[in-house]
Amino acid sequence: MVSALTRLFGIHNLALAEDVVQEAFLKACQEWRLNPIPPNPSAWLLVTARNRAIDAIRRNRHQVAFSEDITHLLNSEYTTAGTVDEMFLDEEIADSQLRMIFTCCHPDLTPEMRIPLTLRTLSGFGIQEIAAALLTNKETITKRLYRARQSIRERGIRFEIPVGDDLAPRLDTVYTVLYLLFNEGYNSGRVDELIRKDLCAEAMRLCLLLSQHRIGDRPSTYALLSLMCFHASRFDSRMTSDNEIVLLQDQDRSAWDRDLIRRGEYYINRAAEGEDVSEYHLEAAISAQYALAPSFLETDWILIAGLYDALLALKSNPLVKLNRAVVLGRIHGPRAAIEEIRRIDGLDRLASRHYLYNAVLGQLYIEADDHEHARECITRAGALTTSDAERRLLSRKLESLRPPN
Amino acid sequence: MKEFLLLFRGGNDMSAMRESPENYQQHLVKWKAWMEALGKQGKFIGGQPLSGEGTVISGSEKVVTDGPYVEGKEIVGGYLLVRAHDLKEAVQLSSGCPIFDADGAVEVREVQQLQA
Numbered sequence: 001m002v003s004a005l006t007r008l009f010g011i012h013n014l015a016l017a018e019d020v021v022q023e024a025f026l027k028a029c030q031e032w033r034l035n036p037i038p039p040n041p042s043a044w045l046l047v048t049a050r051n052r053a054i055d056a057i058r059r060n061r062h063q064v065a066f067s068e069d070i071t072h073l074l075n076s077e078y079t080t081a082g083t084v085d086e087m088f089l090d091e092e093i094a095d096s097q098l099r100m101i102f103t104c105c106h107p108d109l110t111p112e113m114r115i116p117l118t119l120r121t122l123s124g125f126g127i128q129e130i131a132a133a134l135l136t137n138k139e140t141i142t143k144r145l146y147r148a149r150q151s152i153r154e155r156g157i158r159f160e161i162p163v164g165d166d167l168a169p170r171l172d173t174v175y176t177v178l179y180l181l182f183n184e185g186y187n188s189g190r191v192d193e194l195i196r197k198d199l200c201a202e203a204m205r206l207c208l209l210l211s212q213h214r215i216g217d218r219p220s221t222y223a224l225l226s227l228m229c230f231h232a233s234r235f236d237s238r239m240t241s242d243n244e245i246v247l248l249q250d251q252d253r254s255a256w257d258r259d260l261i262r263r264g265e266y267y268i269n270r271a272a273e274g275e276d277v278s279e280y281h282l283e284a285a286i287s288a289q290y291a292l293a294p295s296f297l298e299t300d301w302i303l304i305a306g307l308y309d310a311l312l313a314l315k316s317n318p319l320v321k322l323n324r325a326v327v328l329g330r331i332h333g334p335r336a337a338i339e340e341i342r343r344i345d346g347l348d349r350l351a352s353r354h355y356l357y358n359a360v361l362g363q364l365y366i367e368a369d370d371h372e373h374a375r376e377c378i379t380r381a382g383a384l385t386t387s388d389a390e391r392r393l394l395s396r397k398l399e400s401l402r403p404p405n
Numbered sequence: 406m407k408e409f410l411l412l413f414r415g416g417n418d419m420s421a422m423r424e425s426p427e428n429y430q431q432h433l434v435k436w437k438a439w440m441e442a443l444g445k446q447g448k449f450i451g452g453q454p455l456s457g458e459g460t461v462i463s464g465s466e467k468v469v470t471d472g473p474y475v476e477g478k479e480i481v482g483g484y485l486l487v488r489a490h491d492l493k494e495a496v497q498l499s500s501g502c503p504i505f506d507a508d509g510a511v512e513v514r515e516v517q518q519l520q521a
Contacts, residue, residue, distance in 0.1 A: 072444045077453050078483070079437045 001049050002121050007087050007096035008053060008074065010067040011103060011152055011159035014121070020056050021124075024049040050088050054080060067159070097122065098213050099159050101206060102170055105177040108155045113148035114177045115184065116141050123202045133184065133195050161215055174210065175224055175280065178203050182228050186235070193239070200235065204228050219274035222267045223281040229264035230287035233257040245393045249296040261291050282311040301330040318344050322360060334367040355384035359394065371401045408450065408516040409495040411485040411502070415478040416509025435503035443487060448498055452485030482509065486516075 001024070005017035027048050028041070038044040057066070057074050066074045073079040086092060104118040115134065119125040125133070131141045151157070162170040185199025207225045210216030237251040268284050286307045293299040308324035321344045329337025341347065341361060351357040358381035365374035375398065382394040443449040457480065461470045482504075489495035492515060499511045 072449050072451070073437065073440060075451060076440065076485075078433070079440050082433050082437045 001046070002124070003096040003100040004087050004093045005049070005053055006100060006121075006159060007092070008057070008067060008070070008084060010065065010071075011157065013064060013066065014149060014152070016056060016060065016064075018121075020052045021049060023052050027052070046088060050084055053084055057084070094209070094213060095161070097209060098161055098215065101174055101210065102161055103152070103157060103159050105170075105174040106152075106157050107170070107173050108157055109148055109151055111180075113144050113151065114173075115181055116144050117148045118177060118181065118206070119199075119202070120145055122206060123198075125198075129195065129198075132192065133199055167215065171216070171218075171220070175220060175278075178207050178210075179224060179280070181206075182231070186231055193243075197235065200228070200232055204232065219271045219276060220278040220280055222273075223271035223278055223284045226264045226267035226271055227280055227284040227287055229260045229267060230284065230291045233260035233264065233291055239389070243389050245389050248290070253295065256291065264288060264291060277310070279311060279315045282307050282314065286311070299330070301327055305331060318346070318350055319356075322357060326360060326364075329364060329367075334364040337364050338368065351380070353384070355381040355386075355390065358384065359390070362394075362397065366397065366401070372404065375401055375404065406488045406490060407495075409487050409489050409492070410514045410516060411452070411487060411495070411499055412481055412512040412514065413483040413485075413502070413504050414481055414510045414512060416482050416504040416507040432503060432507065435506070439501045439503060440485075442501065443485075443498065448487045448489065450486035450488060452483065454483035455481060457482075478510075 001021050002014075002017050005020055006014055009016050024045055028045055032038075032041075057080055061075050065071050070083055073083040087096065100122055101118075104121060105114050109117065116130050119130045119133065120127075127138050127141050127145075131138045134141070182200055182203035185196040185201075185203065204225070207221065207228060211221045211225055233256045234248075234251065236257070237253075237255045238246055240246060264284070265288070268288055271281055271284060286304055289300055289304050289307070305324065305327045308320065308327055312320050312324060322341060325337045325340035325344075328340055338361065341357070341364075344350070347357065351361075358377045362374050362377035362381055365371070365377060378394050378398050378401075382391055382398070385391050385394065440449060440452075459471075462468070463470065487495060487498055489498055492513065495513045495515070499513055502511050504511060
């Protein structure tokens with residue numbers, strides 16, 4: 001709804017669009033408390049927002065300019081209602097949402113502004129919810145949103161769908177933001193489970209929206225969507241009901257969401273329709289192997305290692321190297337994996353900051369029966385992690401070690 | 406570029422037309438198409454439809470008379486301000502006005518630039 005209203009008012013009036021949506025929701029709350037909820041609440045809300053939008057246009061038309069291409073139509077009563085109604089048609093709403101996606105994921109906005117802005121304007125999250133999701137406080141989020149709106153104004157970011165040569169790089173930024181949004185939900189250890197699910201669901205919804213528009217209907221979009229589906233299929237199996245982490249090898253495969261796996265397969269096939277192979281293609285292919293293997297032991301490690309090699313060629317970062325090393329360990333044994341990890345550039349620096357490198361090394365040392373090094377790594381991992389569940393998993397591992405001599 | 410006022414006289418009363426929502430809707434769509442086209446050419450400045458109700462205040466005594474004060478066909482039902490090079494172009498711009506479908510008339514008047 002904010003997107004449709006922004007299409008009318010212009011991106012410079014984003015705050016006005018948000019106010020109108022809030023007014024509509026407020027009206028709904030008042031109305032529905034006193035009267036029975038209408039049979040189609042979302043249609044009711046849309047009509048209310050439409051009427052509020054017309055009020056706002058009448059109130060503001062002599063002080064502010066609306067969207068450049070339609071401001072003259074909104075300024076005249078001959079055309080106000082007709083123009084508003086047109087922007088509330090399904091097709092136009094989808095178009096406006098896509099404009100909003102490209103605006104929130106604009107390369108001129110800093111990465112730290114993009115996710116809060118996306119969650120605020122496209123997902124309708126409250127400031128408090130965004131702060132909780134991103135592990136920060138309300139003030140920080142308010143500041144980032146304020147700066148984002150300021151940047152949009154100052155840099156003259158336009159509320160439009162890029163065309164021609166601009167499109168491909170702009171789509172890349174959108175993919176990155178959606179990928180990060182999903183990961184924020186999937187991997188963040190400290191955040192409440194429900195919020196994390198919301199984040200993943202929002203990333204998937206926006207990616208689906210992108211795929212349904214002719215602009216986003218392309219293999220990389222489907223690859224990203226497929227990747228999200230495969231990961232999400234394991235969402236509930238990764239934790240016990242007491243919030244304890246369950247490792248991939250111990251997960252109950254029958255509890256994986258079959259429907260999401262099927263969708264992952266469908267989208268990966270759509271992704272294969274083109275020539276290009278993006279990093280999302282490779283990551284989707286890797287997660288497909290995990291999701292489709294009948295058991296952990298029957299996973300095709302050699303194929304996965306090959307995919308990691310290809311991924312490394314596209315995106316050479318330490319995290320990819322770490323994951324690849326673990327896979328190589330499944331083929332050549334834990335010692336080979338440890339060797340591989342030791343070769344990562346700047347490992348000491350990384351290991352002094354991030355728990356993951358230590359946790360992975362610790363597990364590999366356990367498998368290599370080197371309990372002394374395992375203890376060292378797991379202890380360091382425990383000191384670095386911010387997740388309680390992760391910390392409990394690590395201390396369970398520590399307890400299982402032979403006591404030091 | 407000069408400015409011209411298009412005064413719409415007569416034509417079916419917009420509010421009366423609402424009794425047939427379909428016709429009314431269609432009529433509004435035509436207005437929108439016409440004004441959208443004027444906007445695209447950079448000719449559109451502004452304009453509003455006017456309600457049929459009104460009041461006239463006249464004379465130094467400021468006598469107030471309630472409308473309707475003229476015959477239906479003469480009532481001003483709305484106005485538009487447009488840009489055009491000359492009267493000929495303004496007339497040509499007016500020719501697309503949907504009011505002609507509703508039995509109305511357009512009066513085209515150039516905005517006079519007063520000399521100081």
